[in-house]
Amino acid sequence: DVILASKLNGAGDEVYIEADENNNLKNMSKQKEELNSISAELVGLTKLSYATFQRLCDEANTLFQFNQTIDYEYGLVKISEKANVYVHKLDNLAWCEVDDEDHWARATTIVYPIIKAREGIPHTVKRNILLNPGPATTTDTVKYAQIVEDICPREKEFGETMEFISAELTKFVGNPEKYTTVLFGGSGTAAVESILSSVIDNGTVVIINNGPYGERMCKIAEIYGLNYLEYKSSAEQAIDMNDLEIFIKKISTNVSYLALVHCETSTGLLNDIEQIGKLCAVKNIEMIVDAMSSYAAVPIDMQKMNISYLAASANKNLQGMAGVSFVIANKARLEKTEQIKPRNLYLHLYDQYRYFQMNKQMRFTPPVQTMYALKQAIIETQWEGIEKRYERYSKSWTTLTDGITRLGLTYLVPETHHSKIITSIIEPSHKKYNFDIMHDFFYKQGFTIYPGKIDKLETFRIANIGDITYREIERFLHLLEQYLNGLKGE
Template identity: 55%
Template sequence: MVKTAIILAAGLGSRLKERTIDKPKGFVEVGGIPIVERSVQRLIDNGIERIVIGTGYLAEFYERLATRYPQILCIPNDRYRDSGSMRTLYGLREAVDENFLLLESDLLYDPLCLGNLIADPREDIVLASGTTHSEDEVYIETDEYGMLRAVSKRPEELRSIDAELVGISKISKETYRMMCEAAEREMRDQPKWDYEYALVAVSAHKPIPVKKIEKLAWCEIDTEEHLERAAAEIYPRIAGESGKGPFSIQRNVLLNPGPATTTDTVKQAQVVPDICPREREFGDLMEWIAEQLTLFVAPKKDYETVLFGGSGTAAVESVISSVVGDGKLLIISNGAYGERMAEIAEVYRVDHEVLASSPVLPVSPDAIEAAIRQSEGKITHAAVVHNETTSGVLNDIEAIAEICVRYNVQLIVDAMSSYGAIPIDMAAHDISYVVASSNKNLQGMAGIGFVVANRERLTKLRTHTPKSYYLDLYKQYEYLKRTHQLRFTPPVQTLYALEQAIVETQIEGIEQRYRRYSESWAVLIEGIERLGLECLVPTEYHSRIITAIKEPDLPGYDFERMHDFLYERGITIYPGKIGKIASFRIANIGAIDKTDIERFLQVLSEYFTSLK
């Protein structure tokens, strides 16, 4: 785990003119805080224990900052006036002998990206974004594998413009050594050589991954125009500024299985100028959202995402009513949401059979194979819930997909409670359709259901006779591709919130989000055992996202009263949904962490104490 950061802060900042006559540009304020101090605070928040600042112009400002933050060590570059950023970085080599985060001092950025870089298992990463139109871009060219190939401020010098350099990287000890060796060669003739060119030099000998987050909220502050953009556009958007943006919102902890607790930035993303959803600008937004939702689980060259205004159930209904045609559907059910798929099939008179199994255990792949084999080729499609929301049981979709491939059966996965947290690879397992929604692990607002579909199988649906008007999967897909619009009026503000939620998911990363959820789950399991409660599902089968808990046998206990006791204290829980078993569910998803679970357990303990 990276525990050290380097901040390059030697520059004159002359393009900010009067603002940097009496202070370094790192001390220009946005939101009432010097931009470099905000970086220091965010680094410490993310577990960084040592911050080495390469100083130069008005170095005494950083020395004074170090008196307030004991994590800071300042090392001056005495040649800052006639040298580049690599000279400053080179001068720190005797003080840094470990992997580190590298930041420029004049950045305002979404702090979630720091945790993402730290958690990423790769030792070297260059953080990049899409186009910013800042007029001071450092463009990046990558190879076909997303590795750094070249950088330049002059786009004509690159074979392709694949991203823009943000100014935040994770650098391994070995890469730093190689950068310093390259600097010793190059700085003799190019004293103003910058660190990004040293990274390119190293990339000729070892791969340097570029992590691109298309719509990352960030800016470098080199000019007055940059500062205006930082204050007006970037500062209100950056996550982690709850209560400091345009407005403050009361935070409730939702432990129900969706909608989930959202960040203020997702909520605020809904406050946009009025726009007709038939405008090209809004069509571009929907196409971007659809593409990013695809990329979370599949390559865009073979898969497409179809958006619907509606709940996740609307998207499930679209698939079941649209894709089976004259075939037969095997519904694999071990909970209420498997049963719901069967009810949908009944309504649409889709030929189907139900393979029902225990609601507290994963479905058996052997039983699935037996059912498909016994159908003697009649079963053409199978549908399963990945993470059964009623119980938190995680079904093995990889094993199920392998069986479906063997028998030429198209697999439909209801990933409502797993998409965005548990990694899914549709291409690797030949999954035909994955269905999810905007308001669970994506941490967006409720109102968007979507289907990620294999394009070849999706386009073959054009010959199917529609069973639904609004939920016709192929027509919804074809219309967006042809007209750049949805067929019917979409929930405009919800889509803007989903855009922000996607960006925050990209910053955190699905694997890291699942680790965060899993940490909360571990605290939950320990706590409910300590309180004498019992899980319905054996822990080895838990998804670590939703947990079904048996109601306690205590005098005076009542679920509704317990719910109200928690609700009055800003915590929402949800009743159970497994037959006649008295239970309640806790979902540790959304913009919460283990401290929220600890607080829930404390309040729950207080409720139980009140019964005595």
């Protein structure tokens, strides 16, 4: 006797399931408050033995005698008190119920494309677990989305693909009426450089440097000759908001912009952009955010957080392929940059935006196949949901940090302001330790790890993003324990 169940899909009108420790049915209801805990969502397919079916009929007949009617979910709960009904949960099941137009829109734009993509996979690709901070481990459906018929990117059909990508990337963080996404072929740094070189006029920009990627912003500003001031902060601790405000107050010129990294990829530090956004709002400062390692994982609301420009890329939490970066901009702010004299050609943000608005094309040749992979990655992100994705990442992070602590290692950034996306770990102090040797040990087992990037600190980094779960992190920890035990034996 089996009930088919799935993870919660958030489509509305769900029937929630409560199961016991053996995954047997305890309760089922559309009202969350009627359950002690929620294990899964009812799909609507149930397999019963004939004897159990008879019990279900008997239960219904008893209630009919008292002029009561029941739905079959209630009947299953009643008979489960006498016979076990197993709840078979499939977390990755692509399905939906269609009761109304909203359900139908979700079915046609998200669920059916996922089903078709899965059906189109000829075979499973060798699975490597990338624990580096991007590119991330991808699904087979994202990989195979690149295998399409050749097409000229100037065709209307491909323009519609890019329109979809631009609109859906915007919706993850803002209202498309107020915000827009501008696409570039290139790494994430291309998007950051596009913003800094295109939107800052003669005003002063404060750049928060609390890691190598904040430092990279300073280098870009230096190359373009921008009027910038560097605010240095700890690579491990939260930004001191009072100190930052005092720093800005002491600046003799009018500060027009503030730029910072949301999640510092070198350590995992998560800066509080909402609080910094409030400070910028009070002082009428436009905030620029490098969200490369946070976008599509940590929930972001550009309007609420007062973000004017946000930079991200396809190959991290979106779980797409490397080669596409993008800027999500406040339309009203972006329109005002038209009069700023261009400092470059390829990365000029306003020109790229205006050309796309007029022609539904990029000015220069886009990475065509990578765009198809990005479209599929967006659909899969919509299917999982950003909050659910972050829950999955967070569970992997907790598994990681608990494991390395058990093994006697420590990590830099405390939990209170950790992104739970990438972790900088202090290297073992054993005299025989060598990162390259450890990297090769893991690489042979199908795992890729990454060196540290903090000056004067000997660290290595582990990211828990991409198409992985806490199970892969457990396997990594098992291998790490083997490696560390090998050092002790030498």
